[in-house]
Amino acid sequence: MKNKNVAPPLVGGGTTNQHQQASRTMHTKPPMIVLLFTIVMCTTLLMSLPGCPNVTDPFADAPVIERNGQPRRLTTDIVSLGPLTAGQVINLTVAGDTVQAFLLLQPDTAVPGSGIVIGGGPEGIATNYRVPADNDYFVFVQLDPNADIAAAEVTLTATDGDATFTPPAAQRVLVEFADGYLTNPGLFDPDSGTQEMQDFLAEISGQVQDGIIERLNDIFAGTPIEIFDGRDGQPDAPFSTLTFSPDRVELDPTELSIDAVAPPLTDNPECDDLVIFGEVLSNAVGQDSGNQIPDDDAVVYVGSFQGRGDACQTSAINSVNNIVNGLAQTGAHEIGHLVGLYHVALFDIMDRSPSMAFQRELEFMRGQILVEQAIETTDGRTDVATIVLTNIVQDPTIYFNSVFASPDN
Numbered sequence: 001m002k003n004k005n006v007a008p009p010l011v012g013g014g015t016t017n018q019h020q021q022a023s024r025t026m027h028t029k030p031p032m033i034v035l036l037f038t039i040v041m042c043t044t045l046l047m048s049l050p051g052c053p054n055v056t057d058p059f060a061d062a063p064v065i066e067r068n069g070q071p072r073r074l075t076t077d078i079v080s081l082g083p084l085t086a087g088q089v090i091n092l093t094v095a096g097d098t099v100q101a102f103l104l105l106q107p108d109t110a111v112p113g114s115g116i117v118i119g120g121g122p123e124g125i126a127t128n129y130r131v132p133a134d135n136d137y138f139v140f141v142q143l144d145p146n147a148d149i150a151a152a153e154v155t156l157t158a159t160d161g162d163a164t165f166t167p168p169a170a171q172r173v174l175v176e177f178a179d180g181y182l183t184n185p186g187l188f189d190p191d192s193g194t195q196e197m198q199d200f201l202a203e204i205s206g207q208v209q210d211g212i213i214e215r216l217n218d219i220f221a222g223t224p225i226e227i228f229d230g231r232d233g234q235p236d237a238p239f240s241t242l243t244f245s246p247d248r249v250e251l252d253p254t255e256l257s258i259d260a261v262a263p264p265l266t267d268n269p270e271c272d273d274l275v276i277f278g279e280v281l282s283n284a285v286g287q288d289s290g291n292q293i294p295d296d297d298a299v300v301y302v303g304s305f306q307g308r309g310d311a312c313q314t315s316a317i318n319s320v321n322n323i324v325n326g327l328a329q330t331g332a333h334e335i336g337h338l339v340g341l342y343h344v345a346l347f348d349i350m351d352r353s354p355s356m357a358f359q360r361e362l363e364f365m366r367g368q369i370l371v372e373q374a375i376e377t378t379d380g381r382t383d384v385a386t387i388v389l390t391n392i393v394q395d396p397t398i399y400f401n402s403v404f405a406s407p408d409n
């Protein structure tokens with residue numbers, strides 16, 4: 001990831017003046033250094049620092065929503081469901097034109113004033129949830145970042161759910177490799193690549209495929225996510241599919257794509273074409289919040305990892321090991337979105353930039369979640385601003401234990 005063209009963080013951007021609302025810190029892409037700085041400055045524990053949003057504990061102040069089946073108009077983006085009991089099933093519908101998804105939260109015991117994500121769901125669809133533990137529970141409504149909850153027509157309907165509902169024990173993911181995924185063009189640059197390079201990529205295609213499957217199995221070992229190699233046939237339904245495609249996909253400059261950034265490690269301005277390196281298909285929000293869709297699909301666009309022309313070829317792809325790591329970890333990132341993980345502001349698998357994926361072994365870590373906002377630039381393009389939700393924390397281990405059936409739920 002490059003750190004040039006770094007815009008200053010717009011601390012306190014968004015709608016943080018209403019104290020029941022999730023605390024947000026916004027900056028425009030790219031910048032990892034600014035991002036980390038912003039987070040350190042404005043975690044909830046440090047809210048009194050100059051420049052940080054003046055936010056009290058939104059969980060202490062959240063209005064309580066009765067579970068009476070009546071739609072309730074919301075004016076804050078964090079509301080309380082009150083105390084719930086392990087094993088209890090609740091049914092929630094969050095609806096509104098500007099709603100992107102909702103997240104279920106528990107108070108974060110590690111950082112008072114923060115909530116930890118333990119489930120979620122899409123807009124407008126009644127969703128059952130089995131409560132994993134006795135605790136207080138909250139709903140965070142993820143709005144289009146340009147919307148204002150106080151002005152938006154957002155309703156939440158809460159009722160007792162179907163007592164027989166059980167969450168799935170696992171998410172099966174079939175991993176497939178399209179023909180020529182590494183060569184057509186894949187990591188081959190048709191503008192300046194040589195026949196020798198293309199032959200080499202063809203030669204290592206099977207080895208890279210084996211390596212990616214092995215690395216994905218390693219990454220998800222001990223989690224409810226089960227990896228299946230497409231060469232062995234299909235697993236039992238339902239399953240999600242991750243496909244490694246040879247395509248290079250340039251970003252439509254008028255659209256927001258959460259996984260579009262410049263190709264890895266290109267230092268020349270002329271190489272800054274934004275490409276999409278992967279995406280969850282048929283889901284405009286970018287991730288399957290709460291893993292409510294057990295048979296959704298995602299793709300890694302291998303062609304997007306290579307620049308075009310001598311000056312833009314990336315050095316990230318300089319060994320079989322880097323190729324395996326980079327593509328496997330990008331695949332793991334998309335699988336993360338398939339089961340509902342958000343981006344986090346860390347050098348981990350849910351980092352937005354694919355560059356890190358080529359450089360070292362990454363893992364899933366606990367961190368504040370990010371959401372993306374489309375911003376029109378003066379020359380008519382759409383840029384992406386990343387908004388750190390400073391009091392909403394994602395811990396993949398806790399999340400997996402909560403959205404999948406376990407001995408506890």
Ligand SMILES: [Zn+2]
Nearest residue numbers: 258259343352
């Ligand atoms: Zn992503």
